[in-house]
Amino acid sequence: xxxxxxxxxxxxxxxxxxxxxxxxxxxxxxxxxxxxxxxxxxxxxxxxxxxxxxxxxxxxxxxxxxxxxxxxxxxxxxxxxxxxxxxxxxxxxxxxxxxxxxxxxxxxxxxxxxxxxxxxxxxxxxxxxxxxxxxxxxxxxxxxxxxxxxxxxxxxxxxxxxxxxxxxxxxxxxxxxxxxxxxxxxxxxxxxxxxxxxxxxxxxxxxxxxxxxxxxxxxxxxxxxxxxxxxxxxxxxxxxxxxxxxxxxxxxxxxxxxxxxxxxxxxxxxxxxxxxxxxxxxxxxxxxxxxxxxxxxxxxxxxxxxxxxxxxxxxxxxxxxxxxxxxxxxx
Numbered sequence: 107x108x109x110x111x112x113x114x115x116x117x118x119x120x121x122x123x124x125x126x127x128x129x130x131x132x133x134x135x136x137x138x139x140x141x142x143x144x145x146x147x148x149x150x151x152x153x154x155x156x157x158x159x160x161x162x163x164x165x166x167x168x169x170x171x172x173x174x175x176x177x178x179x180x181x182x183x184x185x186x187x188x189x190x191x192x193x194x195x196x197x198x199x200x201x202x203x204x205x206x207x208x209x210x211x212x213x214x215x216x217x218x219x220x221x222x223x224x225x226x227x228x229x230x231x232x233x234x235x236x237x238x239x240x241x242x243x244x245x246x247x248x249x250x251x252x253x254x255x256x257x258x259x260x261x262x263x264x265x266x267x268x269x270x271x272x273x274x275x276x277x278x279x280x281x282x283x284x285x286x287x288x289x290x291x292x293x294x295x296x297x298x299x300x301x302x303x304x305x306x307x308x309x310x311x312x313x314x315x316x317x318x319x320x321x322x323x324x325x326x327x328x329x330x331x332x333x334x335x336x337x338x339x340x341x342x343x344x345x346x347x348x349x350x351x352x353x354x355x356x357x358x359x360x361x362x363x364x365x366x367x368x369x370x371x372x373x374x375x376x377x378x379x380x381x382x383x384x385x386x387x388x389x390x391x392x393x394x395x396x397x398x399x400x401x402x403x404x405x406x407x408x409x410x411x412x413x414x415x416x417x418x419x420x421x422x423x424x425x426x427x428x429x430x431x432x433x434x435x436x437x
Contacts, residue, residue, distance in 0.1 A: 107127065109126055141206060142172075144171060221397075241267075242274070254324065255324070259280025280298070302331070320338055325347055329350075408437070
C-alpha cells in the first residue's frame, strides 16, 4: 500500500484527500516510479475546479512533475531501467497522476535528470523550462537584440524564462504587482523591473528599450494587463498568453497590434510535448543547460506529504514566492 493525493470533488483544494491505495504493476509502455518528491503548479487550481484544458473522471490522481527511482517497468519499455533516477515531464493527465508515494507513467514522459540535481530540484524543472523553451527558442527564435517582457516575473515560470533569455543574450523586463520585489528580481538577473501599481507600463518599456519596444511578451496573466503594455510592443511582437491569472477577458489592443504587426498567441507546452522529435529537442536543450549550470532549479520550500494542504494554500495565496513549492515523500 502507498499514500497518494486524489481529487474526489471539483471543489478546489478541499476536494483533495490523502488516500492509501494498492500499488499496481505498470502496463505496456509504462514505468513505475518510487516517488521521492513532487512539485506544485498554479494550473492545478483550475484543474481542481474542472476549469483546466483537460478534465478527469473522479476520484482521480493528478500532478505531472515528480522525481524518483524506477522500480518496475512494463512490457515494451526500452529506454529506462529499474534503478534509474528519473523525473517526469508535462502531459495531459490521461488517467495518470504523480502526486504521491508512487507514480505509473508512460515511459515517453519520464527522463533521466542531471546528476547535479537533487530529487526536489529535479521535480521542479521541466514544466517551467520546457514551457519557456518552445516559446522563446523554437517559435520566437530569440536573439541578443531582443527585449523581452516577462509578467509575473517572480513565479518559477517567470524566472525560468528570464534564465533562458539570458542564455540568448536578450534583455529582460520583469513585472510585479508592487515594487516590493524589485530588488529581488534585479538580483536574480532581470535587467529592468516594472511595478504594475506604478502605472505607465508602456512608457517605462519604451524608455528602457530606447524606443524599440519588446518583441517577445511572456504573459500568464492576460486581462487588463495586455492593454497596459500594448503601447510598449515592438515590431513583429509576439504575445504568448500561457495562463489566465486575471479571470477577466483579455481584450485585444487592435490598433497597437496593427501598428506593430503584432500577434497574440494562446500558448501551452502541451502543444509541443506530444511530438516525439519536438519533445526530445526540448528535453536535450534543458538537460544540457542544467548540467552545464547555465540554468538552475529554484525551490522555495519543501513540505512533508502530510502537510499537503498547507503547501497548496501557500501556492494559492502567497504573493512573495521566489521558486517552486515541493512536497517530499521522505520527510
